[in-house]
Amino acid sequence: MSQSISRRKFLENGSKGLVAAALIPSFLRGDLTKAFATSKGETMTLSDYYTHFGVDEKIIQEVIVQALSRGGDYCDLYFQHQISNYIGLEDKAVNRAYTDVAFGVGIRVLKGDQTGYSFTEEITPKAMKLAAQTAANIANETKKIGSVKLKVKNVPSYYPIETPWELISIDKKIPYLQTINDKVFAADSRVIKSNVSFSNDTSYVLVITSEGEVTYDYQPLGQIAVSVTAEQNGKREQNYFDLAGRRGIEFFTPENINRLSSEPVKRTIALFDAVKPDAGEMEVVLAAGSSGILLHEAIGHGMEADFNRKNVSIFADKINKPVAEKFVSIVDDGTNPNIRGSINIDDEGNLSERTFMVENGILRSYLHDRISAKHYNLKSTGSGRRQSFQYAPMPRMRNTYMLPGPHKKEEIISSVKKGIYAETFTNGQVFIGAGDFTFYVKSGYLIEDGKITKPIKDINIIGNGPQVLKDIVMVADDFEMAEGGWTCGKNGQGVPVSMGLPTVKVSKITVGGVNS
Amino acid sequence: MNNKERLELANWAMKHALKSGANESVVSIYNSRDIEIEYREKKIEKLQESTQSGLNLQVYTNNKYSNHSTNDLRKDSLTKFIEEAVAGTKYLTEDQFRSLVDPKYYPKDLGKDLKLRDGGYEKIDSADRVKLVSEVEKAAMAASDQIISATAGYYDSYYETTRVHSNGFVGENKGTTFSAGAEVTVKDKDGGRPEDYCYVTTRFRNEIPSAEYLGKEAARRALRKIGQKKIESGKYQMLVENRASSRLLGVFSGAMTARSIQQKSSFLDGMLGKKIASEKLTVIDDPFIVKGLGSRLYDNDGIAAQKRVMIEKGILKNYFVDNYYGKKLGWEPTTASPANIILEYGSKSFDQLLKEVQKGILVTGFLGGNSNSTTGDFSFGLIGMLVENGEIVKPVNEMNISGNAKEVWNQLVELGNDPYLYSSYRVPSMLFEGIQFSGL
Numbered sequence: 009m010s011q012s013i014s015r016r017k018f019l020e021n022g023s024k025g026l027v028a029a030a031l032i033p034s035f036l037r038g039d040l041t042k043a044f045a046t047s048k049g050e051t052m053t054l055s056d057y058y059t060h061f062g063v064d065e066k067i068i069q070e071v072i073v074q075a076l077s078r079g080g081d082y083c084d085l086y087f088q089h090q091i092s093n094y095i096g097l098e099d100k101a102v103n104r105a106y107t108d109v110a111f112g113v114g115i116r117v118l119k120g121d122q123t124g125y126s127f128t129e130e131i132t133p134k135a136m137k138l139a140a141q142t143a144a145n146i147a148n149e150t151k152k153i154g155s156v157k158l159k160v161k162n163v164p165s166y167y168p169i170e171t172p173w174e175l176i177s178i179d180k181k182i183p184y185l186q187t188i189n190d191k192v193f194a195a196d197s198r199v200i201k202s203n204v205s206f207s208n209d210t211s212y213v214l215v216i217t218s219e220g221e222v223t224y225d226y227q228p229l230g231q232i233a234v235s236v237t238a239e240q241n242g243k244r245e246q247n248y249f250d251l252a253g254r255r256g257i258e259f260f261t262p263e264n265i266n267r268l269s270s271e272p273v274k275r276t277i278a279l280f281d282a283v284k285p286d287a288g289e290m291e292v293v294l295a296a297g298s299s300g301i302l303l304h305e306a307i308g309h310g311m312e313a314d315f316n317r318k319n320v321s322i323f324a325d326k327i328n329k330p331v332a333e334k335f336v337s338i339v340d341d342g343t344n345p346n347i348r349g350s351i352n353i354d355d356e357g358n359l360s361e362r363t364f365m366v367e368n369g370i371l372r373s374y375l376h377d378r379i380s381a382k383h384y385n386l387k388s389t390g391s392g393r394r395q396s397f398q399y400a401p402m403p404r405m406r407n408t409y410m411l412p413g414p415h416k417k418e419e420i421i422s423s424v425k426k427g428i429y430a431e432t433f434t435n436g437q438v439f440i441g442a443g444d445f446t447f448y449v450k451s452g453y454l455i456e457d458g459k460i461t462k463p464i465k466d467i468n469i470i471g472n473g474p475q476v477l478k479d480i481v482m483v484a485d486d487f488e489m490a491e492g493g494w495t496c497g498k499n500g501q502g503v504p505v506s507m508g509l510p511t512v513k514v515s516k517i518t519v520g521g522v523n524s
Numbered sequence: 525m526n527n528k529e530r531l532e533l534a535n536w537a538m539k540h541a542l543k544s545g546a547n548e549s550v551v552s553i554y555n556s557r558d559i560e561i562e563y564r565e566k567k568i569e570k571l572q573e574s575t576q577s578g579l580n581l582q583v584y585t586n587n588k589y590s591n592h593s594t595n596d597l598r599k600d601s602l603t604k605f606i607e608e609a610v611a612g613t614k615y616l617t618e619d620q621f622r623s624l625v626d627p628k629y630y631p632k633d634l635g636k637d638l639k640l641r642d643g644g645y646e647k648i649d650s651a652d653r654v655k656l657v658s659e660v661e662k663a664a665m666a667a668s669d670q671i672i673s674a675t676a677g678y679y680d681s682y683y684e685t686t687r688v689h690s691n692g693f694v695g696e697n698k699g700t701t702f703s704a705g706a707e708v709t710v711k712d713k714d715g716g717r718p719e720d721y722c723y724v725t726t727r728f729r730n731e732i733p734s735a736e737y738l739g740k741e742a743a744r745r746a747l748r749k750i751g752q753k754k755i756e757s758g759k760y761q762m763l764v765e766n767r768a769s770s771r772l773l774g775v776f777s778g779a780m781t782a783r784s785i786q787q788k789s790s791f792l793d794g795m796l797g798k799k800i801a802s803e804k805l806t807v808i809d810d811p812f813i814v815k816g817l818g819s820r821l822y823d824n825d826g827i828a829a830q831k832r833v834m835i836e837k838g839i840l841k842n843y844f845v846d847n848y849y850g851k852k853l854g855w856e857p858t859t860a861s862p863a864n865i866i867l868e869y870g871s872k873s874f875d876q877l878l879k880e881v882q883k884g885i886l887v888t889g890f891l892g893g894n895s896n897s898t899t900g901d902f903s904f905g906l907i908g909m910l911v912e913n914g915e916i917v918k919p920v921n922e923m924n925i926s927g928n929a930k931e932v933w934n935q936l937v938e939l940g941n942d943p944y945l946y947s948s949y950r951v952p953s954m955l956f957e958g959i960q961f962s963g964l
Binding site: 095141177245322465 | 564567568569570571572574577586589590591592594595596597609612613615617618619622673675709712715716717718719723749752754756787788789790800823852854864891892893894895896898899901902903904905908921922923924925926927960961962963964
């Protein structure tokens with residue numbers, strides 16, 4: 009099985025018209041937006057959510073009884089209302105807008121390791137009971153359970169924003185795109201095309217389990233992405249830059265708008281001088297920031313506990329064993345303020361946390377959802393995530409990064425005789441069992457005799473997860489989190505994630521160059 | 525929802541969009557029923573069953589365009605949804621090219637039966653589905669004692685769609701798809717657990733190969749990876765297995781769209797009528813293949829489907845031109861995207877092609893990598909087998925191929941007679957000379 013990640017997936021979905029919803033506010037039922045606007049800093053109440061989804065405790069009890077009527081051990085109900093918007097500028101005009109509204113409830117029944125799942129887009133007692141009955145069929149007994157005592161669990165707030173996205177109308181967003189476009193063309197006369205997009209997501213979720221746990225959350229996402237094409241002496245190049253996170257519109261400050269205008273131009277122009285490195289194994293230095301894609305592919309997917317429970321991951325027998333140098337510590341963290349992969353609760357209602365996958369070189373913990381935590385008799389790490397109410401959750405990453413190490417960026421670069429410095433990336437993929445993983449370097453530099461020299465572009469890097477962990481020979485003290493809109497794909501489900509890295513040196517890895 | 529109800533809802537939504545201020549509009553509605561089973565260790569791992577529906581609304585108002593989807597089909601929700609969609613569109617910038625396609629491009633005849641729906645779908649019950657996956661798992665596990673895990677999977681879907689264009693087109697569509705197969709993980713000597721899969725997708729249930737074949741083939745593919753290692757970087761012949769070949773054609777398809785031409789991000793800009801590949805390469809877009817996974821009578825713009833030669837003996841003959849970017853370029857539209865891609869196949873079987881490899885790599889799958897449609901540069905990770913003197917020697921992995929499409933496609937020397945049938949890209953095995961591989 010292979011897992012893949014693509015930062016452009018969100019955008020592509022938008023351009024196909026699959027993602028994206030209402031352009032102007034006021035269509036929410038119930039009092040949610042009012043609650044949000046009036047009780048800033050306070051907690052919204054369960055009754056706001058019940059009103060919004062048109063349910064009450066009585067019907068929820070009935071659905072739980074139905075879901076467990078065939079002898080299931082456990083069930084959960086995942087209510088979601090998600091509104092996604094996309095507006096795009098092309099040829100100097102904001103001439104497209106896409107919206108998508110998804111509304112429904114997913115019902116999951118567990119019997120040991122087995123899952124029964126169904127969902128309905130009609131939140132009526134009849135439709136919910138039918139879905140519960142379908143999911144219940146994973147078990148095959150007849151059972152009658154009593155009512156469940158429901159209790160609301162308080163959740164932390166890792167991504168406060170000033171105004172929920174559904175209250176920001178399209179006319180407030182359009183000027184951002186026009187400003188960026190003007191600045192992009194002003195930045196360099198070689199620019200011939202610029203595409204700018206503004207995407208945002210607002211998602212209200214309510215999770216209720218048959219153990220009586222009730223949690224709810226508001227999950228925002230915001231992103232501006234800029235793609236630039238430039239021409240020089242008849243040759244064309246294209247590159248890209250974006251800023252994304254669990255952010256509100258206040259994130260797009262004048263300073264960030266300037267970065268969104270200058271950075272993609274700089275990155276595009278640099279490609280005119282780019283060469284391809286030699287083919288074969290060489291030293292690779294990963295720049296601080298989005299190079300964290302290395303961790304996502306080399307170790308992150310292999311540490312998702314469903315693969316280990318099934319014994320199909322290359323990390324399946326390595327817990328508490330040394331896997332890297334002592335200065336290597338790698339975490340998967342859902343608690344970073346306003347970062348794209350952060351979650352207050354996972355999609356099973358468990359609190360998010362910072363999980364050490366590798367601590368001082370020792371492999372420590374897999375990423376667990378409810379099923380795997382039960383299998384290993386451990387507490388969930390809050391990693392059970394899903395794309396939407398239409399999918400059952402499974403262990404997923406959040407923000408995956410390496411803690412700072414003892415070295416300096418300068419000493420790392422000067423230690424390289426012949427290698428590359430990899431700076432920006434588009435996508436990666438991994439075989440969980442064999443451990444082969446790849447990531448695609450959009451741009452970077454050659455390193456020759458300890459010095460950064462010519463720019464490089466468009467090369468794939470391929471390595472083996474456990475081997476590359478061993479080959480991490482230097483880690484700098486300059487940690488950075490990725491800023492772009494990464495989306496991770498697994499079994500057909502996409503979830504927002506982020507990643508980070510200090511400057512890191514890998515002693516050898518295969519680079520997809522052109523001459524050998 | 526049945527056909528009549530869907531059409532009524534679409535017409536009602538259309539009427540409401542026009543009444544709210546849209547000049548033109550497209551409404552499409554779908555329903556589907558989807559069932560998915562995962563099976564391992566002699567029991568069901570996961571069973572998912574659901575029905576879903578959705579409405580998509582395209583709004584054109586004074587040459588302004590927006591596109592909206594919702595799965596909340598209650599009339600009161602939709603009323604508000606449509607009104608806000610139209611009202612919000614007015615804030616966009618006018619764009620003279622935003623209008624529906626000229627009705628002359630709509631299909632004249634919607635009567636042709638492409639056989640996209642299995643009439644036996646309704647008769648398939650959950651016992652049939654479970655029987656298939658249990659047999660697939662059993663066949664896979666029986667193949668070797670080196671197998672750590674086999675997961676069998678089954679999926680089927682029945683869908684119905686209706687679309688209405690305000691300038692006079694109504695299209696209705698029904699179809700089924702079936703997928704089945706297995707994923708197998710095996711033990712390797714050094715702690716690795718190589719995995720591979722065999723999954724097929726078809727329009728009809730009876731086109732799925734036997735459970736025995738699916739399980740055994742997944743196991744065979746995983747087992748032959750045992751001992752895989754990268755080898756020396758260098759130039760090798762490259763034989764790409766049919767099921768992996770479409771990845772290479774993907775380097776072309778992104779650059780063949782009117783959007784990429786108009787946005788100046790295509791290395792095929794200005795290449796119409798010129799040689800872009802070896803004369804061995806002829807690529808045809810055929811929407812009319814009976815039971816084809818990509819078959820259709822009209823595309824997303826409502827444009828009547830047509831069979832077209834896209835690349836003929838290495839010469840670029842056509843682009844994929846949709847309504848909007850066609851208007852922007854001043855070009856006649858062709859179609860927004862490929863339906864089924866077929867090639868002019870060669871005369872040799874896969875085994876015969878293998879015999880022609882003196883020193884080369886048989887690529888059985890790609891891993892990651894990407895391509896740049898503006899320049900044609902690409903770089904892909906891969907797995908495969910080292911071939912010497914026509915014989916498979918050993919498995920290889922952790923290698924890349926890199927290059928530029930303009931060069932690599934000229935190194936194509938032969939195609940097999942073995943198109944892969946379980947994809948809308950019916951591509952055969954392909955043999956290339958002098959490809960740069962990077963490994964050790």
